[in-house]
Amino acid sequence: MSEPQHAYAWQMTQWQDLQRLISAERLPHALLLAGPSAIGKLRFAKALVSYLLCESPGDLAACGQCRSCHFQGEAAHPDFKEICPEEGKRQIGVDQVRSLQHFSAQHAHRNGGRKLVLIHPAEAMNANTANALLKTLEEPASGTLLILVSHSSSQLLPTIRSRCLQLSFGIPRPEMTESWLRDYVGDQSTAQRLLAETGGRPLAARQVFEEDGLASRERFDKGLIALVDGQRSPLQFAEEMLDADILQVLDWWVARLLSLSRHQLADQVLTAESWQRFKAVPSVSVIQGLERALKLRASFSRGVALNKRLILESLFLEWTQLCQNRAVS
Structure with missing residues (x-):
């Protein structure tokens, strides 16, 4: 029992x-x-x-x-x-x-x-x-x-x-979840980083840790930087991401856009340092992208039949155009 x-x-x-x-x-x-x-x-x-x-x-x-x-x-x-x-x-x-x-x-x-x-x-x-x-x-x-x-x-x-x-139920206060997660992952700084990556959601943070999700997100970030640097096209980047679970990709995208929005509107520290170069992307566009990503994630979670390749191609093409319009470098 x-x-x-x-x-x-x-x-x-x-x-x-x-x-x-x-x-x-x-x-x-x-x-x-x-x-x-x-x-x-x-x-x-x-x-x-x-x-x-x-x-x-x-x-x-x-x-x-x-x-x-x-x-x-x-x-x-x-x-x-x-x-x-x-x-x-x-x-x-x-x-x-x-x-x-x-x-x-x-x-x-x-x-x-x-x-x-x-x-x-x-x-x-x-x-x-x-x-x-x-x-x-x-x-x-x-x-x-x-x-x-x-x-x-x-x-x-x-x-x-x-x-x-x-x-x-809202997002718990960090002081209530950090010690719980620290006992699981064995390190305070890792626990804090995981919670930052997942918007303070403790079970999501634990799952990212279990799936080695921090390494995956770093890989996604590097691929995005290569995209905006012109080293690959949106179609190529989308092709590379097809092997990843779409919910894992959308979780990363939502987390990054949310962090960028909070940085732009409330001067909060960016979760990923590499996203400093995207500060010039209009905040309205960031919020619109975040809303779209949340809806997409909800749809995939419900089992709605969507074309994963087309979704990723569209997301990355739009982001590339936003960066080019603002001359992000």
Whole structure:
């Protein structure tokens, strides 16, 4: 039996907010955990599921010892259903959501207990799937709690958002995440650099470390400099980048544009020193490029069929033209 999950230390405010609702028996029929990706919302949701299903929960987590906790440890709790994209897919299927009606209609395994449904990421639902979920939200079954986790809640149907109690999660303060990441990577300066690279998102920082992502981003930076120096064309650079995971490339691009924008508008230190040469690119163009990159990343994350080669060629061609117009060198 594995130890029950706790919410992360930087999530204690949200955890305490829910504790007050639970104590007052005022939990709604649907919760929406919304905020940036890779900050621990799914961990929080699973800790909440364990807590609510536990027969003897403590203040911060499930007991880990009762029969309900043992069911969870075996991933076989009859009162819990997890819905996420199936293996090899990036979208949640409509049949997965339709199965909720049968699940919700069943009696809870424990007398007076709850049935819990976890859906993540909620924006991975297409229009048909979202409408199927809306039917469940409009006619909630007594004793069933739906927990939606979303990295981009603005993409959800307004009618879905309006039927959920939203719990917002922001980027944690560095003093709350640096020590956690330092214990994992073994070095304070590396932890700080990883957090800077990922906009302060601790789980993204850990993933970059695990995937040797710092080296990949340095390689991407060198390729971009060669591009603007005329050593290769946008088409050639895009060709070189095809072997890399598109989400990894877009994460790098978003991180660099965000850092450049913050430098231009708030005089913050650039994450990558090599991007000093791009300071003259108009801030409006940087922000527009950032917005486009974020939308592209969201689309690829949802499994939207886009042409990776054309996307990269377009991004790098536009950047080359911006640099040429400003005589970046």
